[in-house]
Amino acid sequence: xxxxxxxxxxVSVSEGALVLLRCNYSSSxxxxxxxxxxxxxxxxxxxxxxxxxxxxxxxxNGFEAEFKKSETSFHLTKPSAHMSDAAEYFCAVSEGAGxxxxxxxxxxxxxxx
Amino acid sequence: GAVVSxxxxxxxxxxxxxxxxxxxxxxxxxxTMFWYRQFPKQSLMLMATSNEGSKATYEQGVEKDKFLxxxxxxxxxxxxxTSAHPEDSSFYICSxxxxxxxxxxxxxxxxxxxx
Numbered sequence: 001x002x003x004x005x006x007x008x009x010x011v012s013v014s015e016g017a018l019v020l021l022r023c024n025y026s027s028s029x030x031x032x033x034x035x036x037x038x039x040x041x042x043x044x045x046x047x048x049x050x051x052x053x054x055x056x057x058x059x060x061n062g063f064e065a066e067f068k069k070s071e072t073s074f075h076l077t078k079p080s081a082h083m084s085d086a087a088e089y090f091c092a093v094s095e096g097a098g099x100x101x102x103x104x105x106x107x108x109x110x111x112x113x
Numbered sequence: 114g115a116v117v118s119x120x121x122x123x124x125x126x127x128x129x130x131x132x133x134x135x136x137x138x139x140x141x142x143x144x145t146m147f148w149y150r151q152f153p154k155q156s157l158m159l160m161a162t163s164n165e166g167s168k169a170t171y172e173q174g175v176e177k178d179k180f181l182x183x184x185x186x187x188x189x190x191x192x193x194x195t196s197a198h199p200e201d202s203s204f205y206i207c208s209x210x211x212x213x214x215x216x217x218x219x220x221x222x223x224x225x226x227x228x
Contacts, residue, residue: 036219042221043119043219100159105155
């Protein structure tokens with residue numbers, strides 16, 4: 001069985017500040033990990049994914065995430081927040097690409113001017 | 114590439130009616146499509162997995178007779194909410210993969226409101 005926990009349902013940062021969204025997972029097999037972003041009333045857009053290659057993964061819009069097996073974590077970061085980053089972010093895990101995704105509860109990122 | 118569309122983007126219907134939602138892969142053939150529902154301010158919950166030409170696999174707790182899924186071609190899957198009730202009001206999102214080793218590509222979602 002696999003599960004995902006996102007610590008903090010709401011995160012607020014100032015524009016230009018570091019963004020850190022936390023994700024911890026559990027999986028009985030080596031996981032594939034994903035971060036998706038969802039804007040209001042829209043579907044999900046893939047930000048980045050980890051598929052057992054490099055542990056530091058760079059995605060779109062300046063986001064990156066680091067897979068840490070010892071900590072079972074896959075936290076999402078961005079050095080400098082932009083107003084357009086305000087959205088809902090979901091971490092997800094699957095047992096291999098193309099298989100069922102299990103999503104975390106989501107974190108709403110708010111960016112203050 | 115890898116664009117998934119859904120139609121309609123939103124629908125309002127009366128209680129007791131049936132509503133069909135389409136999910137299309139526009140520029141690729143999708144061997145598998147997934148259907149999720151998302152309640153307000155909540156995460157996505159997988160409802161079912163459908164493979165072209167075969168019966169859908171439903172997650173525990175999802176009524177297969179209420180949520181009919183048809184995956185008639187490699188580019189189209191439909192979800193029909195039968196005899197809809199207000200508690201079925203939700204945001205329904207589909208995703209598709211090209212092959213087993215692929216990432217899921219998500220559609221824009223369909224907001225269903227049952228009065």
